[in-house]
Amino acid sequence: MSQKYxxxxxxxxxxxxxAALEHIPYELTGLAAKxxxxxxxxxxxxxxxxxxxxxxxxxxxxxxxxxxxxxPPDSSTSVVRDIAGxxxxxxxxxxxxxxxxSAIDTGKAVNILVSEGGDDIAKYSGAxxxxxxxxxxxxxxxxAGTGSEVTAVAVITDExxxxxxxxxxxxxxxxxxxxxxxxTLTLPPHITAATxxxxxxxxxxxxxxxxxxxxxxxxxxxxxxxxSQSLLNVMDNPKDAQGRLELAQASTMAxxxxxxxxxxxxxxxxxATGAICHLPHGLxxxxxxxxxxxxxxxxxxxxxxELLLYLEGPEVYSATPAARRAEATISALRKLRDQLYKRCQxxxxxxETGKVQESQLDHIAExxxxxxxxxxxxxxxxxxxxRSVLRRAxx
Amino acid sequence: xLLKRIQPMxxxxxxxxxxxxxxxxxxxxxxxxxxxETVQNEARALPQGLLFEMxxxxxxxxxxxxxxxxxxxxxxxxxxxxPVDLSIQFxxxxxxxxxxxxxxxxxxxxxxDRMLVDGDVSYAVRMTRVLNRLETFILPKxxxxxxxxxxxxxxxxxxxxxxxxxxxxxxxTNFVETVRP
Numbered sequence: 001m002s003q004k005y006x007x008x009x010x011x012x013x014x015x016x017x018x019a020a021l022e023h024i025p026y027e028l029t030g031l032a033a034k035x036x037x038x039x040x041x042x043x044x045x046x047x048x049x050x051x052x053x054x055x056x057x058x059x060x061x062x063x064x065x066x067x068x069x070x071x072p073p074d075s076s077t078s079v080v081r082d083i084a085g086x087x088x089x090x091x092x093x094x095x096x097x098x099x100x101x102s103a104i105d106t107g108k109a110v111n112i113l114v115s116e117g118g119d120d121i122a123k124y125s126g127a128x129x130x131x132x133x134x135x136x137x138x139x140x141x142x143x144a145g146t147g148s149e150v151t152a153v154a155v156i157t158d159e160x161x162x163x164x165x166x167x168x169x170x171x172x173x174x175x176x177x178x179x180x181x182x183x184t185l186t187l188p189p190h191i192t193a194a195t196x197x198x199x200x201x202x203x204x205x206x207x208x209x210x211x212x213x214x215x216x217x218x219x220x221x222x223x224x225x226x227x228s229q230s231l232l233n234v235m236d237n238p239k240d241a242q243g244r245l246e247l248a249q250a251s252t253m254a255x256x257x258x259x260x261x262x263x264x265x266x267x268x269x270x271x272a273t274g275a276i277c278h279l280p281h282g283l284x285x286x287x288x289x290x291x292x293x294x295x296x297x298x299x300x301x302x303x304x305x306e307l308l309l310y311l312e313g314p315e316v317y318s319a320t321p322a323a324r325r326a327e328a329t330i331s332a333l334r335k336l337r338d339q340l341y342k343r344c345q346x347x348x349x350x351x352e353t354g355k356v357q358e359s360q361l362d363h364i365a366e367x368x369x370x371x372x373x374x375x376x377x378x379x380x381x382x383x384x385x386x387r388s389v390l391r392r393a394x395x
Numbered sequence: 396x397l398l399k400r401i402q403p404m405x406x407x408x409x410x411x412x413x414x415x416x417x418x419x420x421x422x423x424x425x426x427x428x429x430x431x432e433t434v435q436n437e438a439r440a441l442p443q444g445l446l447f448e449m450x451x452x453x454x455x456x457x458x459x460x461x462x463x464x465x466x467x468x469x470x471x472x473x474x475x476x477x478p479v480d481l482s483i484q485f486x487x488x489x490x491x492x493x494x495x496x497x498x499x500x501x502x503x504x505x506x507x508d509r510m511l512v513d514g515d516v517s518y519a520v521r522m523t524r525v526l527n528r529l530e531t532f533i534l535p536k537x538x539x540x541x542x543x544x545x546x547x548x549x550x551x552x553x554x555x556x557x558x559x560x561x562x563x564x565x566x567x568t569n570f571v572e573t574v575r576p
Binding site: 005006007126127128166209210211262369370371372374375376379380 | 440502503505506507508509511512513514516517519520521523543544545
């Protein structure tokens, strides 16, 4: 009997493409919601990204009752409590999170408080605490990378205790993710590159780590194909709405893939580097991806070789001997990183970031070893292994 | 018909096996923390007094150990003196049996959603490394290779045999002490 077993779950309605935002009123009405609140950050508002969302709702006679636009990059328990207070005061009945990872995580956490009651979000921290569906919750991503719109996780900082609180429940998943190319059209080049490489890493790790499964594989490969076909075009022509949509869809697909198959050492190192050196997550992903794939190579040779088809297309794939495809995949990713460096100086090594000291590598290695995602890395990682990957990524 | 008669006995035997394995593992965790420096270094990063539980949902067999400080564990048996801080929970006795009979690696069981972590995930990762280290000592290499993601290349036979003998001796002594009225 086969020992293979997997679980796959994604109940999020994906609403994607031209005029997708204009579907929000209809979808909210379908959930009997009439008084939505928008949760976002100042950057999103300043970029004018709320305007089409508000216009789409108002045109259908749906009033946005309240807008909270002060979500910080690392959202905290007090921010969540404040927003929940406004939601209750204004008698809202739905949340629309517009933004990147932080605004989306904040929206998820606020939804816990306004649905379950109370002011202390910390008591809902952990896995499987929530037992009931929450209030209607929509997500409009404004970056194409995190995949938070389809993940059942939120992380909020408890500023009093100085710790990050994880929340895990399938009830955190939004009712709908609205992918509209207008939302990512004005993303600056380096953020476009870093977030796309974040999605690329989600998909690559989903396809090569221990919890890979046939359904997440399908999403992962489709995401890799979309990113490799569209990313450089978008970098050269930022107003390419079709390319932007492809990247946004790829991000959501990669999110569906990794939330059902988890990620590995790239994320362990990336989380640690982000915490210690305050580097953006997407940049860390892009930076570590080839070095970790080289480290894992002998454990993932077969699936990694398959990815060449989605990265380079059928001609290159068929012209490459099967035994060389895994190495060719890593080369293709390195080539992509070189192209991004040429276009927006997205760093390829820790030294190129200018924000990491060589003396910090040991600390990064130690912290990475305690990261939850290391459990799903296909190859065992010791402290010395992590140090060695970091040394290779240094310069 | 025969299958219907045998099945309850098989289920009972499986539960008994998991129960006994938890008792052995709990005592062995205490023992390995007394003899192995690597385990002690791993455990030192855990808060003193941390109660770790491994159990089968909903109310199945369990083992509870406490980090009593300086990298040492104390086995509490099946009952905790206070609410546990970290719990690794098998969703079903069949899943615990797969892992404890070395048909599925601990890391595979996590990847296959057989178990849940309730508590700080970084401590769970650390405890998984401790469990892996324990298994590499107390199991023959052939079986240990099925239980852990990667058998450590630097663990040679003399060290393994000496450590295993010391762990088994401590486990046996602990069994005698706890069974004695």
